[in-house]
Amino acid sequence: MADVRVKICGITREADVEACAEAGVAYIGLNFFPKSPRSVTPARARDLAACAPVGMAKVVLVVDPDDALLDEITNVVPLDMIQLHGAESPDRVAAVRARYGLPVMKALGIGTAEDLPKIDAYAGVADQLLIDTKAPKGAVLPGGNGLPFDWRLIAGRRWARPWMLAGGLTVDNVATAIGMTGARQVDLASAVEIAPGIKDAALIRRFVAAAQGAKAVPLL
Template sequence: MTSGIQVKICGLRDSDGVRAAVDAGARYLGFNFFPKSPRYVTPQQAGELAVQVPVGVAKVGLVVDGDDALLDQITALVPLDFIQLHGHETPERVAQVRARYGLPVIKVLGVAQASDLDPIDAYSAVADQLLIDAKPPKGAVLPGGNGVAFDWKLLAGRKYWTKPWMLAGGLTPENVAEAIKLTGARQVDVSSGVESAPGVKDAARIAEFCAKAGVT
């Protein structure tokens, strides 16, 4: 049960992390298929973890500019509920992925300034959900999971988009309540903010994050 806030714990790599996220009340669990990430899992590993996820908790597969060959392999081995596109995918590519795999798509959009919100309407027309994240720092290898936040006031008081959306980027147990208050987000996504080291999830921080977000 939640008080209206839904949490996604992304970058899970082992059974302990999956269990901690489920026990804390997370609504979404994310598996990262970007090889350069410290949170990377193979499709085979993710498939083994996915069968441990109870009904009612959504399994999300994150790819960065993944081609059909990669997505074919992932969807053959992992019973996903969502595909998350975290690269430079165009609206046309989002629509193509959604049609080819018959799964709802979450499109990630990086934000650093107000003009970065301009493409959102185009993606709202083709994606099932949006994930509003901080743009990666200049020269960063990872498109997300960098522990960087954007100015949440950019979202304050906005008339929101036609599709459900999540807030991500630099969220931690210490700031998630403030982020929700400033942005009006009803869904939040966290990865590095609940880790003890890159790629190592901390069960206590997962529980604290969900509690501070308002999951009950």
């Protein structure tokens, strides 16, 4: 599964953009959720995006954004994709896609089998789907809490759009997660950090190598 594509989210430093590029990371995520320790301003995101090589996708993560915020971001940051990580409805996803003419990735939190039908509801309007762990009750962050969900819930499932697996992925478990779910794209932030928002180049390299070396495994 050497074509597994990796997204590293919560980039805050130019050095980490360079480390991602050297490791073969396909996407970098720039976080605009103010409560996140990885949050950046539009001006900072612009500078970080400018460091990305051609072919690396720059994704901006926003949570229930209004048009004013999206206008500001899209006017300043040379981005490739908008990631909606809040409670945005399918209609809102479609509206954002139409207004900005950019691909939209919709993040969806999964906790139990009851959460699965909503994935289909967004598959018709989003360009990509991010299948993440449902945030615990009372959590400050809607995602990026470093917790996995039961990967057996989506084993063998396919949707009408490309999708990405997130939620508690690490160097040690990503190969198993890919093998169980068949994911061809994976997303993480904290598992390659030495402090919130501070990535480690060696961990990034190890994660990419683990993801691309994954093989199918039997269900547990």
